[in-house]
Amino acid sequence: MGAVKTKRMPRAVREQQMLDAAVQIFGQRGYMAASMDDIAELAGVSKPLVYLYLNSKEDLFTACIRREATALVAAVRAGVVAGLPADRQLWDGLLAFFTHTAGHPDAWTVLHRQARTHGEPFAAEVSALRAEIVDFVTQLIAAAAREAHRDPDLPEDEVAGLAEALVGAAESLAAWANATEGVTARQTAATLMNFAWAGLGSLMEGRPWTPPPASAP
Amino acid sequence: MGAVKTKRMPRAVREQQMLDAAVQIFGQRGYMAASMDDIAELAGVSKPLVYLYLNSKEDLFTACIRREATALVAAVRAGVVAGLPADRQLWDGLLAFFTHTAGHPDAWTVLHRQARTHGEPFAAEVSALRAEIVDFVTQLIAAAAREAHRDPDLPEDEVAGLAEALVGAAESLAAWANATEGVTARQTAATLMNFAWAGLGSLMEGRPWTPPPASAP
Amino acid sequence: MGAVKTKRMPRAVREQQMLDAAVQIFGQRGYMAASMDDIAELAGVSKPLVYLYLNSKEDLFTACIRREATALVAAVRAGVVAGLPADRQLWDGLLAFFTHTAGHPDAWTVLHRQARTHGEPFAAEVSALRAEIVDFVTQLIAAAAREAHRDPDLPEDEVAGLAEALVGAAESLAAWANATEGVTARQTAATLMNFAWAGLGSLMEGRPWTPPPASAP
Amino acid sequence: MGAVKTKRMPRAVREQQMLDAAVQIFGQRGYMAASMDDIAELAGVSKPLVYLYLNSKEDLFTACIRREATALVAAVRAGVVAGLPADRQLWDGLLAFFTHTAGHPDAWTVLHRQARTHGEPFAAEVSALRAEIVDFVTQLIAAAAREAHRDPDLPEDEVAGLAEALVGAAESLAAWANATEGVTARQTAATLMNFAWAGLGSLMEGRPWTPPPASAP
DNA sequence: CATGAATGAGGCTTCATTCAT
């Protein structure tokens, strides 16, 4: 099922084939369990060529992360139109996000699970991606609050926390959706929008909620 | 750094030491990257003893998962008082959850990331844990709705979806809180409570949110 | 299925239990694949006791060989009555031999296969057994020839070769009979007696056979 | 002592070197006691190369058995000329057989002792070899009987039994000859030929032999 | 540009054997 064995391709193309194979193997088997043999075979090239182009397993994995992170951010960016209202932008962003993760499940596994599961060279790569998305969501939430004329009373901390929670939920849902049969990206996005927008409180007459005081030790 | 090298301990004690070491190593390095050598050394015993008591790397990992899953469920149960109002129960549960995950970060990594990242013997172990917690949350949400006299109109599906999303967000936040300096369990719990209770929608005049129609392809 | 676990038995009895277990395990699994753990467990004692009584795996194996070799020789001796004609003695010996090997298949495996398969400490033990039996057969053949008044013309070398061939065939047949369902010791002995007595030549008018001259190199 | 260390040989050649080494080590030490390290060292290569070419200890052993079984059958076939009388064919076959086993003692040990001593993957391999030889001998015996005009009265069963016994004796003798100083293949073949042709009965007036009735228990 | 040949290092697992009680 690997790439058709064609000889003498330009380097850029060969590299992409290798990355395709690597993402698939890394996503399905995990970083440590993936073997360079398997990747080379799936890519339809010999192992020394993989080393010639991509140096080492670590570099290869890093290249995968970078390529897929870039692609994911680009997909989300492409889905959002700048001038629209905040909730519409959030919806569009989520839809683009879940569409991309559903379309590239191995890539999402690599980014969400494998890269974070293994030590420092890789976790940092994903942090950039995540930071960018959290930042985008933070701005949307702030904008939404502004549009709703709630500007005076929204502490920056709380916005950041909400954004973090929303992104965390989205990440979780993306993995869950990929692992579950018959869930579309639209459905996943709608679930999260409902959760975020309506909340549980709205079920209960909107009365605000405050934590009880910490009990004495 | 490892356990003090004491000779001739009863089997039960040694087993716990081994599990302690294993959780730490598995949590920090991942299942595949963890070596039985390292675990044995950290536990202060020789490798054959680890095999004598715990059979194989796979069995050792499973034992870790089971022990930590049991401990986590027990901690959450212990934090919740049955008769109180639903929102208070949810708060108490979340607080206990985040307190436990913050106090046992390696254990949480093992449960949340490592066990899920590697195939079927392990994922199933965690599913039981997760199912139990989702169930608990589902009942709380239903109870909350009942308390708020919203009983007629809450489809079971929606409650289940909300519970899923809430648990997913909690899982993500636990990992995030462990990875972030200076975040207390109370803060993490409060963030999630706010997100879940107030929702984003309450920021915006409470108007319900509906997805736009899918654009033509 | 191991020996019933009874405490405080006299040493001699315990030792026999251990040897019983060892013969069974060595016979079924082979010397190298047999583990002292398995033997101790089957014998119903702890491993250190095995070492206390029998020193080492090598010594244990040697003890097995010696015990079984002695028993086999004794069985054959007991089956033969001194004064009878040579052919009757041979028959009785073979019958006793095949009866014993059929009744103690693991012991026969240990003697015939395992002991010879592994290096020098063990092969020597079995050689004594074999030498004794070959010698017995040699004398019988010589006696038979004498009874038949063929004394002048039977070179010692040829007698020895015939004895060797007969014993070899018997060893082979014992293993084959144990591995084959529904073959009795009598049948096995009869097969060999027929082969030895009648020979193939008797099928062909008894004309003697002589090797062709070696072809020039 | 090992093969001369020549680098970069074509795969087929290296594989034969490895099999040579494996047959020697397996034959001298036994399957379980042989270590892949020793085999690799004797072959003059690193262990991973052995695994790359031959997969596993089990596969390596099987490859040895197959190669040596094939070679032995080929040697016997080459020694026999089809048109000659049956006794001459049998003699030629035995001579070729004992010549080959004497020339390749380790190979014979592998086939006769090691392969049979260890369980099912291997025993089956040798059974094919044995079956082929038994078949060949069976036909020769039948042909000999026919040449001697004994066609009416030779039950198939008896022919088969005689062939079994003859082959068993040959196998035993081959091992014995290899273990005994100064015995040539010609001598071994002659011993067996005499035993088979003349029989012991011819020493004793040719009177047929019948077992005494079983004694009452 | 591309690869067949080759390996050092390390991981999982098991075993014979001993000590301290």
Added chain:
DNA sequence: TATGAATGAAGCCTCATTCAT
């Protein structure tokens, strides 16, 4: 007499990585 606790050593196997062509 008897054993639960413990380990040094070794074996099978795999992998990332490099040469020489």
